[in-house]
Amino acid sequence: MFLSWVGKCELLHAPPEAHVLKGFNEHCQRGICSMVTGFLGAPDEPDVLATPAHVKWVMEALGHSFALGMEDAEVIAGSTRIYEKWLGLAGDGRPKCMLPQEQEFIRDLLGHMSLIFEDREATRTKPELLTKHIALCQKVLDLYSLLGRQRAISLTAATWDHFLRLLLGVTDCVLHGTKHQLAGQLCGQLIRVTLEQFTISLQYTGVKGDLWNMLLKFCRRWLHRKPVIEQWNTIAFALTEQLMARIAADAAPTTTDVSLAVTIPWPDPTHLEYSLGGDRSLTARRLGSALLAYAWYRIMRVIGHPSLFVDADVYLTAISGIRRLADVLTFAAPADGAVHPQLPDVNAVLRILGPWLFDASLNRTGQTRFALCRAEAVRCLGDLLCKHGGGRTKQVTWPFTIRALMAIQKALLEDDDVLVAAAVVSCSRIFGTHGSHTLRGVGVLAGSFHHAIDRILRLSGTKSPGVRKESTSGASSPRKRASVGDETGGVTHLGGVPITALRRACIEACSSLLTIHSHLPISITKQVEKGLTAHMDAVPLVYSSLPRYQSSNVVTLLIGCLKSEGDSTNQQMAMWLLTIAVQKEALFWSMGLASTRNSQVPMTITSICAFLTKIPSRWKPACVFTALECLRYLTIVSEHLYKHVFSSCVYLISCVCEFMASNAQALRTMRAPPPYVDQLIAAAMGCLLEWIVTTPQLLSKTQIMVKIIATVVDCADYRRDFLPLTARADEATRQSAHEVLEYLVKHHANTGADATAVLQDTDHDHNRYFVWNHGTLVGLCEDADGLTLSLRDASGAYTWRVAPQYQYTPLGAPAPPAPAARPLRTSSFYTYHGEAPDAASGSVDAPGDPLLQALRANAGQLTSWTSGTASSALDAGEGNVGAGHRDVATFVQLLQAQRAAEEAIARRPGDARSPEPLEAPRSVSSASDARRLLSQLGFISIGSWGSFFPLRHSAALLADLRALDRLPTRETYEIGIAYTVNQPSRAGFDVIETLGPDAPAQSSAYRAFVATMGWAVDVSTYGGFLGHSPRDGGQALVYAQYNYEVAFYVPTLAAHGPLLDQAEVLIVWNECQQKYHPGSALWASAYGLPHPKASVYIVIDPLEEGLFCVRISVDGSAFQYERADSGALPRALPDNISSDVDGNDEDTFVGRVLGPLQDGMVISGEWLGPLVRQTALNAVHVHRLQQRHKHSLGLSSQSPVRPQDKRTKLIAGMVREHVAPVLPGEFYGSLFPPQTVVQSG
DSSP, rough: OOOOOHHTTTTSSSOTTTOOGGGSSHHHHOOEEEEEEEETTTTOOOOOOOHHHOOOHHHHHHHHHGGGGGGGHHHHHHHHHHHHTTTTSSSSOOOOOGGHHHHHHHHHHHHHHHHGOOOGGGGGOOOHHHHHHHHHHHHHHHHHHHHHHHSSSGOOHHHHHHHHHHHHHHHHHHHHSSSSTHHHHHHHHHHHHHHHHHHHHHHHOOOOHHHHHHHHHHHHHGTTOOOOOOOOHHHHHHHHHHHHHHHHHHHEEEEEOOOEEEEEEEEOSSSSSSSSSTTTTEEEEEEOOOHHHHHHHHHHTTTTTGGGGHHHHHHHHHHHHHHHHHHTTTOOOOOOSOOOOBOOHHHHHHHHHHHHHHHHTTTTTTOOGGHHHHHHHHHHHHHHHHSSSSSOOOOOOHHHHHHHHHHHHHHOSSSHHHHHHHHHHHHHTGGBBTTTSSBBBGGGHHHHHHHHHHHHHHHHHSOOOOOOOOOSSOOHHHHHHHHHOOTOEEEEEEEEEEEEHHHHHHHHHHHHHHHHHHHHOHHHHHHHHHHHHTOOOOTOGGGGGOOOOHHHHHHHHHHHHHHOOOOOOOOOOOHHHHHHHHHHHHHHHTTTSSTTTTOSSHHHHHHHHHHSSSGGGSHHHHHHHHHHHHHGGGGGGHHHHHHHHHHHHHHHHHHHHHHHHHHHHHHHHHHSSSTTTTHHHHHHHHHHHHHHHOGGGGGSSSHHHHHHHOOOOHTTTTTTHHHTTTTHHHHHHHHHHHHHHHHHHOOOOOEEEEEEHHHHHSSTTTEEEEETTTTTEEEEEEEEEEEEEEEEEEEEEEEEEEOOOOOOTTTOOOOOOTTTTTTTOGGGGGGESSSOOOOOOTTSSSOOHHHHHHHTTTTHTTGGGGGGOOOHHHHHTTTTTTTTTHHHHHHHHHHHHHHHHHHHHHHHHHHOSSSOOOOOOOOSTTTHHHHHHHHHHHOOOOOGGGSSSBOOOHHHHHHHHHHHHHHHEEEEEEEEEEEEEEEEEEETTTEEEOOOOSSSOOOOHHHHHHHHHHHHETTOOSSSSSSOOOSOOOOOOEEETTEEEEEEOOTTTTSOOGGGGOOSSEEEEEEESSSOHHHHHHHHHHOOOOOOTOOOOEEEEEETTTEEEEEEEEESTTTTEEEEEESSGGSOOOOOOOOOOOGOOOTTTTTTOOOSOOEEEEGGGGHHHHHHEEEEEEEEHHHHHHHHHHHHSSSSSSOOOOOHHHHHHHHHHHHHHHOOOOOOHHHHTTTSOOOOOOOOO
C-alpha cells in the first residue's frame, strides 16, 4: 500500500491484497482508523501484537489513515507517531515480533506514509485544512530523512532500492506538473530529502546506475520549479568544495589520515511545528574519495542540459549556482605553510561548466527575458579568464577562445545596461591574458571595450532622475530594472552594478587600452575578427565598423571621468594613468613621433592640478597626496615639458605654491588644524624641490623664482603666532624652507664615487677641523698644491680646492703689476667642484691668462670684422669698423710675435745660461692660507664668535670622520628582482625555480628590463650604496638620484638569492604559465619566495608582441584598503570588511592607491622598466612614511631612520666629544703661530 502515482510511474508494484479498507465507506474507514490509532497510541499500550500477522492487520488500519481527509488530521498525526516508534526513530517501541521481518515492515511503513502526499480536493477551498496537510507532509519527510541518517547501516540493499524508488515517485507526484497544491510549500524539502538519500545510499549500496538514471529522467520534469535548482545548487556546491579539498588532501605528501567526512549544509527548514532534535539542516556522512567523486559527477548531471530551461528566473538561479561552482574550482587558499597541488586550469573548468556558460551567453541573445542570465554567464566567463589565480593559465583551447570572445564582444556592444555592465566589470583585465599561454586574439575586443566604456562613463557621469517606476505588468526591460537611485535622485547602480565598481572597472580597462590602441595593428585585429565572425551574417557594430580609437581617445575618457568622479580610489587611479600618458607622449616628442599641436598634455596637467587649486576640503587626503605625487613624477620628463609646454610647467608650479600658501593660511585661521596639513605641506615642498632640481631653467624666470621664494617664506612665517598649537606644522615648513635653500646652494650631481675618496682629508696629520653652528664640520687641509676646504653636515659632504693666489710666469720674471683700469680677477682664487689647473706649469697649451687665450681662439673673427659689416656702418665709421688696414696688420703681428717668443722659450734646452723659473713663495706656516680663507668666508669675524669652534685633532676624531663618511647621505632602498621559470612538476605539485647567475641564458626581454632598471656596477670599485651585497667582486645593479639610492638584489646578476629576504619590494619576472596570487598557498608552495618588508609584490607576466601584464599585490601593506561603499558586488565583498572604514578621514594613509602602474595593467616594453621602478620606489616611500607616522602616534616601537637623522646624531656626538672650548684670544692667537727668528752670526 503506497501512493498510487508510484505505481503509475512503474517504480513499484502494489500487491493486490493491500489497501483493504479502500472499499469501505468513509464513515467506516474513519471509525476503524480512529479506534486502532487511539488504542495503540495510548500511554499504557498493552502488548497485543504477538505475531507478524497481528502487526500486518493493524498496519492496514494505520496505513489507511494516511489516506483520510484533513478533517481527521489528529488521527493521521497519531499514526505518524506510532510509525515513528516502529521505525526506531523515537526510542525502541517496536513490537518484538517485527524484528525478524524488520526490512519488510520498514518498506511497508514507508509506503503507507507516502499516501499523505495525495492531493485532496477538499483542502483547496479551506486554508486551515491545507496548513494541516502541509505540516503532516513535512513531518513524514522529516521521518524519511531521519531514517537515512540514523538507520542507514541497518537497511538492506532491497530496502534502499524500495526507499529510493518511493522517494522518486512521491517527489514526481508533487512536482511534475503545476496543479498540485502542495508543490509550492514542499518542493524544497522534497528535493533535499531525495538528493540527500541518494547520496547517503552510496555508502551502503555502492553504485546503482539504474537508480541514478531514473533520478536524471525524473528531475527533468521538475526544472520549472525554482526551489529544485536552489537545492541542487546547495548540494553541488558542497560536494564540489569537499571534492577539491579531498583532492588536495590525497595529494599531500604528509602521512596523516585523510578525513572521509562529507558535510552538506542545507538551507534552514521553514517549518517548526515538529521538533525531531538535532540539526536537520546539516547532512554529515563518510564517503570514500571514489564514492565522493561519483556522487559529485551524478549530482552535476542530474538537472540535464541547460537548453531544457524555459523559465528565466529558474535559469538565472542555475547560472548563479554555476558561477559559485566556478569560484570553488578556482579558489586559491591562503598560505598556511603546507604544500598544495595545482588546481584545474581554465580548460578543465570550461569543460565542466562551459555548456552552461556558452548556452546562456550565446544561444539566448534574442530573448530579452534572459538578459540577466546572459549577464551572469558573461560575468562568470570574465572571472575565469581574467581573475583565475588558482590554476595554471596555459593556452585556452581555440573552441573555447572563439566562444568566449564572441560572448564578451556581443555583451559589450549590446544596448542593455545589464549586459554591458556585467561584461565591463568582469572582463576589465581581459587584455592581460593576451599571449601564447592564455587567450589569443583578445585584441579584437579593444574597440568594443572602448565603445562600452565611453557609453558607461557618459551614462554614469550625468545626473539621472530618481528611481524609475517599473511596469505593473512585470514585463519591464532589464535596463529599467537595473538602474537604481537613491533618495536624492542620483543613480547608485547601473545595469545592476554599483556605479563606483563600474567606473573603477572602466578605469582598469583604460589602463591597458592606453597601450593596446597604439600597439596592436588594426589590420591584424580585423583579420582575427573576420575569422571569428565568418559564420555570422550582418553582425552589427563589430570592431571593423567602429571608429579607429587611439590612445588620445583614452586620455579624453580619463579626463572626463576625473571631472565627474566622486570616489577617491577611482580618482587616484585615473590620475596615475594620466601621469603615465603624459610620460609616454613626452617620449614621443623626444623621438619626433608626435607633435605638440592639439596635445592633451596641458589639459591633463590642469586636471591633476585641479585637486590643488579647487577647495581641497572636498577631496579625501589620499587624493591630494596622490595628486602631488603625480605632479612630482612628471619631473621624469620635465625637460620635454619645459621645452614643449612651458606654460603648463609654470601653471603647475603656481598651483603647488598656491596650495602651500592656502594651507598655511588655513593654519592661521583654524584653532584646531587637521593633523595631516603639515604632511601635505611637506609633500608639496617635495614636489616643488623635485621640479627645481630637475628643471633649474624655471628659476631663470623672475616671476617663478619670486613665487617660490614668497611661498616658502609665507609658509614658514607663522611661528610667533601659533607655536603652541601647530608645532608639527611649523617644524615641517621651517624644515622645508631650509631644504629649499640647501638644494639651491649645495646641490651636486652624483657620479657614484666614494665620498671618502673625494675628500681625502683624514690622511694628513696637519689638518685642522672646526664646528660651525653645532651641525657642520669644517675641515682645512693645506699642502704644497693648495688648500682643500671640506664641509660635512646632515645632508652630505662638500669640498672646495683652492689654488695659491700668487704665482710666477714661465718666462722667469715676476709678472708686472696689473694696470689700474684692469679689474681684479678675485674669482680665480677659488675653484669650486673640482681640481684647479696647475697654473704654475710652463705648458703653452694651458696659458694662465684667459684674455690672451680668448684672443688667440678668436683671431680669425677679430681680423675679419669688415667682411660682414653693412655699407652704412662703414660710411658712418661706427665703432672699430673705421680702423685702417695698417692697424689690423699691426695687431696680427703682435699676436704672432708673442706666440713665437713663447714657443722659442719652450723649445730652449735647459742650461746654466737660461734664466731659471722662480719658485712660488712658500707659506711661512701651515695656517696662512687657511687663515686667509676663513677670513674671506667670514668664519673668524668678531660677529661669528659663538658659532665657530675648533675641534681637538686626534686619532679618535679621524676615526669618527671616517665613520661619518661611510654613512649614506640620501635615502637608501633595497628592492629584489627574481627571475622564475617552470620546472617539471613532481607528484602533481608545481615546481617553480628562481634562477641564479649560473643558470642558462635569460630571455632578451628580461635582460632589457634589467638594463632599464638601473646601472650595473663593479662592487669592488663602486663607492655608493650596495645594501647587503658583498663587496668581494662581481656586479650589482644600482640606481641613484639626488635624494635617494637604490640597491637591487638580482640573483641572475650575482649570488643575491639569500638577499631577497632583505628586499622591501619584490619584483618577480614570471617566465612561466602560473598566475598564482601572492599570499596564496599555491604561491607559497610553488614559488618559495620570501615576503618583502613592505608587503608589495610586482609580478611581470610576459605576453606576446612586446607586451607585459603587471600584477601588483598589496595585501598587508599600507595600500591595502577596502570600503563598504567601494562599489564591489555584494558577493565579492570579503567577510572581514567592516562598514566603518570610510569614517577615518584623518589618516593620511587610508585609501592611498599605489602607482603609477595599476594591478592588471598591460604595458609595452619601452616603458616597463622605468614605470616598475617608479611603482616600487613609491611603495617603499609610502611604507616608510606610514611606519614613521605609526611611530609618532605610539603605535609602533620601531621607525625607519632617515640618513640625515643618523648623520645629525653622529655629528652631535662628535661635537660633544671633540670640541675644544677656548677663549677668543686663544682662538685667534692660534691662527697666528709664532715666527722663527734667525739671528746672523
